[in-house]
Amino acid sequence: MESTIVKSVNYNAYFGDNHVVKDVNIEIPRNTTIAVMGPSGCGKTTFLRGINRMHELIPGATAKGQILLNGEDVMEMHPIFVRLKIGMVFQRPNPFPNLSIYDNVIAGYKLNGIKLPKAERDNIVQHSLTRVALWNEVKDSLTKKGSFLSGGQQQRLCIARAVAMEPEVLLFDEPTSALDPISTSTVEELFHELKKNYTLIIVTHNMQQAARVSDRTAFFYMGELVEFDDTKTMFTNPKDIRTQNYITGRFS
Amino acid sequence: MSVAIKYRIGKSTAFKTLVIVLSLACVVPLLFILVYILQAGITKINWNFLTNLPKPVGESGGGIANALVGTMIIVGTASIIAIPFGILCGIYLSENKNSKLAYWSRLCIDILQGIPSIVIGIVAYFWLVKPLNSFSSLSGSMALAIMMLPIVVRSTEETLLLLPDSLREAAYALGMPFHRVILKVIVPCGISGIMSGVMLSVARITGETAPLLFTAFGNPYLTTDITKPMQSLPLLIFNYATSPYNDWHDLAWGASCILLIWVLLLNIFTKLITRKWKVQL
Amino acid sequence: MTQLEHELQSVKVELVGMWSLVESQLKKTRTSMVLFDRDLAREVSMKEKRVNAFELKIDRDCENIFALYCPVAVDLRFLLAVLKINTNLERIGDIADGISKYIIEALENFDEDLFAKTEVIKMFDDAISMLADTRIAFEKDDTTLARSIFQRDEVLDDINYAAIDRISNAIAEDLTVMHDALYVLSIIRKLERVGDQTKNIAEEIIFFVEAKVLKHHQEIQRK
Numbered sequence: 001m002e003s004t005i006v007k008s009v010n011y012n013a014y015f016g017d018n019h020v021v022k023d024v025n026i027e028i029p030r031n032t033t034i035a036v037m038g039p040s041g042c043g044k045t046t047f048l049r050g051i052n053r054m055h056e057l058i059p060g061a062t063a064k065g066q067i068l069l070n071g072e073d074v075m076e077m078h079p080i081f082v083r084l085k086i087g088m089v090f091q092r093p094n095p096f097p098n099l100s101i102y103d104n105v106i107a108g109y110k111l112n113g114i115k116l117p118k119a120e121r122d123n124i125v126q127h128s129l130t131r132v133a134l135w136n137e138v139k140d141s142l143t144k145k146g147s148f149l150s151g152g153q154q155q156r157l158c159i160a161r162a163v164a165m166e167p168e169v170l171l172f173d174e175p176t177s178a179l180d181p182i183s184t185s186t187v188e189e190l191f192h193e194l195k196k197n198y199t200l201i202i203v204t205h206n207m208q209q210a211a212r213v214s215d216r217t218a219f220f221y222m223g224e225l226v227e228f229d230d231t232k233t234m235f236t237n238p239k240d241i242r243t244q245n246y247i248t249g250r251f252s
Numbered sequence: 253m254s255v256a257i258k259y260r261i262g263k264s265t266a267f268k269t270l271v272i273v274l275s276l277a278c279v280v281p282l283l284f285i286l287v288y289i290l291q292a293g294i295t296k297i298n299w300n301f302l303t304n305l306p307k308p309v310g311e312s313g314g315g316i317a318n319a320l321v322g323t324m325i326i327v328g329t330a331s332i333i334a335i336p337f338g339i340l341c342g343i344y345l346s347e348n349k350n351s352k353l354a355y356w357s358r359l360c361i362d363i364l365q366g367i368p369s370i371v372i373g374i375v376a377y378f379w380l381v382k383p384l385n386s387f388s389s390l391s392g393s394m395a396l397a398i399m400m401l402p403i404v405v406r407s408t409e410e411t412l413l414l415l416p417d418s419l420r421e422a423a424y425a426l427g428m429p430f431h432r433v434i435l436k437v438i439v440p441c442g443i444s445g446i447m448s449g450v451m452l453s454v455a456r457i458t459g460e461t462a463p464l465l466f467t468a469f470g471n472p473y474l475t476t477d478i479t480k481p482m483q484s485l486p487l488l489i490f491n492y493a494t495s496p497y498n499d500w501h502d503l504a505w506g507a508s509c510i511l512l513i514w515v516l517l518l519n520i521f522t523k524l525i526t527r528k529w530k531v532q533l
Numbered sequence: 534m535t536q537l538e539h540e541l542q543s544v545k546v547e548l549v550g551m552w553s554l555v556e557s558q559l560k561k562t563r564t565s566m567v568l569f570d571r572d573l574a575r576e577v578s579m580k581e582k583r584v585n586a587f588e589l590k591i592d593r594d595c596e597n598i599f600a601l602y603c604p605v606a607v608d609l610r611f612l613l614a615v616l617k618i619n620t621n622l623e624r625i626g627d628i629a630d631g632i633s634k635y636i637i638e639a640l641e642n643f644d645e646d647l648f649a650k651t652e653v654i655k656m657f658d659d660a661i662s663m664l665a666d667t668r669i670a671f672e673k674d675d676t677t678l679a680r681s682i683f684q685r686d687e688v689l690d691d692i693n694y695a696a697i698d699r700i701s702n703a704i705a706e707d708l709t710v711m712h713d714a715l716y717v718l719s720i721i722r723k724l725e726r727v728g729d730q731t732k733n734i735a736e737e738i739i740f741f742v743e744a745k746v747l748k749h750h751q752e753i754q755r756k
Contacts, residue, residue, distance in 0.1 A: 057421075079427075090418055092418050094418035108427065112432060161426070237744035
């Protein structure tokens, strides 16, 4: 298996005339956790959303360049296919409020009209919920609505929903910024588990979180990828002065 | 010091009292109408009243079966025409908030909502009645559908706009195509709001008289042919109440009472639906 | 300046204060050795407590900054360096104290000829100036100056290496200086340790400024 799973080549993204991601070249190895950090408005979330082509859902948003998934350009693929391969978890937990916990987990199949035998569905639900360490907490209330769970549980439910589709890459857009510290650490523990099977790309504002969970860290500033390196190196000896100023809090 | 404070407290109390009194005053007309019409109409309603046709002048008794059936057909047809259009248009407006088309259609719908019902009736008359050379319930339904449309559109749009974007994103991120995002996620989550909009618009048009004057026209006999003139409750009330015969006045009171109960029921039902189907976001 | 920068600045000021104290301890020890001034030696011994107090204070401050600010990158390296330099300085303080103890113990003035033969005073002067220069390098983040320490330490090593022969020759010439000679040998051994500690400090300075680890590396990489 090739070691690089996602690669961007001169990727540019725009909102109308606003050039928000500039010539990003990055190679992301398989089964690693990548943290993407940078100040607000630096284009990191836009880049993340570019990877599974969520970016273009926003009116006026366009993109240029290539994003390669296993060597294939996602810009040439159908977005729906890309999004099945690259799952995404958002800042605020967003389970489908009209569906039960069970249905939320298999929402990717159910709402896409993919018919599965009951045994297989049960299996997927249990497997996905176990993987996000939620099974024991919800196994007796699978028919309840997802919105009755706590924030942290909801977020794990959303991760289970993404995991259930067996994607290759999971994107996280500030996944813990709406959670309390306990839920945050639960989700962070989860990253270590998920890393074994998936490639995780996590946008975070929390530098300590980036340091704790990721193998490599990318630093974005003003739409550019300033530095992409081993997380340990990044937090002890960043090469670029902008990275250093950002992580040491001397940013003006 | 203390005098100043007492003065301020006094002003505050006076204002609160005023607000309460005026709120109560709003309830009075409704109660008055309810009591008055129920008093006058409830005694006229019985099985014969609901199942018989009106008797000619001079004979006592008779019912409003033709108007009941007519109203159902006219309102039903109008709903069949307006609801799909309205909901789809509302979905478009909420999904494409900033497009040019959305701007113009929103403007047109706002204007449409402001057009007097009698004008809509005249338009329907020139469009349908004149070319077909006959009054018909279909033309009445068209006029009512036009009246319904803005209400359905706006209530759908407003309901869907309240749904957070994160919901759409969640659906798109699972690789769902647009039509499934709308049908399986957006509409189910907003169904209570959409339904209440639909119910209120039905309640609203059931009582409309003006657009029917030149279109459905009225008919003393029972008919289910939508290409023919047809009786409806508001038309019946309008015609019979302005007639000089006491028997007909009784029919008008009874019909008013039925209309009132129908609107009340729809309103209560709407409240129930909104509560029951409300999706906790 | 951010709050973290204020904290780091105050740690730096404290460490420089400790540095000056240790320097003055070494200088006084040298003077007391040359002039055989036991009172001065006793003063050094007394002041050793202040060096220890400095060490504890700086340790605690670093601990607090780690706990409260989670420093990263250059700040992290700076604090790690401060912790280690702190230990090194305290050891140098101990050495000054140890040499002072010899002077207090010794019954009579050291033989001045021995000083000349063994170059112990030059060694002392070099050690003091190396320590002063590392301090300047630390204050100014001057890694060139810090690198120069490595070569200057070799001079101390050479003196130390030659000491055995020189001392045994001196004893062979005149048995009466045996007692003094052994003291001087011990002092030389201790001063050699000062050189090593100073070298370690220089390595830490280069580590925090340039993020290069020079410890246990060959000389080539130090240039």
